[in-house]
Amino acid sequence: MISLGKEKIKPRRSFEEELTRLGNHKDRLALPRPSLAMWPGDVKLWTDINDSNFYNEQYIETHFLAETNVSTAYLASTWHIIALTALIAIWIVDQKFPFYAIPFELLALSLFGVFLLAIKMPSGRIRFNHKTQLVHFFWGKILISVPWRNAHPFSRIVRLGSVDLDIFFPTGPYAESAKSEIIPVTGNFDVADAGLDSAFYRWEFIRRYMECGLAAIAPPEHPEPGFEPRKASGHFRKTFDIFYYLGFGFLIDRWAAYWNARFRWPEEVERLCQPDADLSGYDTSPVTTSTTRFYRFDLRQGGYYICDAQGNALRDATLAERAATYPSSGTK
Numbered sequence: 001m002i003s004l005g006k007e008k009i010k011p012r013r014s015f016e017e018e019l020t021r022l023g024n025h026k027d028r029l030a031l032p033r034p035s036l037a038m039w040p041g042d043v044k045l046w047t048d049i050n051d052s053n054f055y056n057e058q059y060i061e062t063h064f065l066a067e068t069n070v071s072t073a074y075l076a077s078t079w080h081i082i083a084l085t086a087l088i089a090i091w092i093v094d095q096k097f098p099f100y101a102i103p104f105e106l107l108a109l110s111l112f113g114v115f116l117l118a119i120k121m122p123s124g125r126i127r128f129n130h131k132t133q134l135v136h137f138f139w140g141k142i143l144i145s146v147p148w149r150n151a152h153p154f155s156r157i158v159r160l161g162s163v164d165l166d167i168f169f170p171t172g173p174y175a176e177s178a179k180s181e182i183i184p185v186t187g188n189f190d191v192a193d194a195g196l197d198s199a200f201y202r203w204e205f206i207r208r209y210m211e212c213g214l215a216a217i218a219p220p221e222h223p224e225p226g227f228e229p230r231k232a233s234g235h236f237r238k239t240f241d242i243f244y245y246l247g248f249g250f251l252i253d254r255w256a257a258y259w260n261a262r263f264r265w266p267e268e269v270e271r272l273c274q275p276d277a278d279l280s281g282y283d284t285s286p287v288t289t290s291t292t293r294f295y296r297f298d299l300r301q302g303g304y305y306i307c308d309a310q311g312n313a314l315r316d317a318t319l320a321e322r323a324a325t326y327p328s329s330g331t332k
Helices: 015-024 064-094 099-120 172-178 196-212 241-246 249-262 267-272 315-325
Strands: 002-004 007-009 028-030 059-062 126-129 134-139 142-147 152-159 162-170 182-186 293-298 303-308
Touching: 015 028, 015 152, 015 162, 015 182, 064 099, 064 241, 064 249, 099 249, 126 196, 134 172, 134 182, 142 162, 142 172, 152 196, 162 196, 196 293, 196 303, 241 249, 303 315
Parallel strands: none
Antiparallel strands: 002 007, 028 152, 059 126, 126 134, 134 142, 152 162, 162 182, 293 303
């Protein structure tokens, strides 16, 4: 504990300590690092990558959080309108203003305002830059670019069994701005990325792209049932149509469209994402993986296990890999 006069400032935990905490959390599961690939026979690729504005040889980009904020704003707006309507109805019926209902309306209105502000912020966008091997994103309004090779993926149970994919990086030179030695970005691209198996598949989607480029994440010509190509989106509109209409979602869409049209990645990021960009000074070598050792998803074995090229389990290698990569997860 650092003492400054009467105040005591708790020192920040190191990146390694933060990883240990994540590994010990009951709702977290460590996924393999970028240096280990999923066994090819298990890989599932279903994301439509035809939009070159988001998927190309320089980068892939996700707006999952930005789009999710829009969908959540539909819900908050609906709550606000229902609360306001109820307040007015009680006032008319009772001929007396229901002061007791004001806190509910103010809370609903405040949440709605929070999500409108979140839509305005640039922090819902992430670029995975294959050429420079960097990940670009915003922390609030601060642009952060971190080396892909430092990625540590974790799944996280968020609600009713739904699972998110979070990718953690050491903050390095951004530690003071982020007020932490570790910083997460979402690995989600689509609302369908909801199960633990989906977290593994999506992680492999990102990892394959960062190692091998766009061709490595193209959906197969003859996909398995349930894995037909589809566009990735963070919007819940099809699921929550009633909230879209009750919450005047078309007005929220206009607000989001206005701020999306104004958004621009900083000049340096755009420069690094050009096909002919000068990448002198950057370590552009991808994180390569073994051609004889892979991993396979299996919840019964701590989430995954190491296997050989034929998919056969390598128990000793599994224990050693976990102990070396995530010391707190070695006995899970």
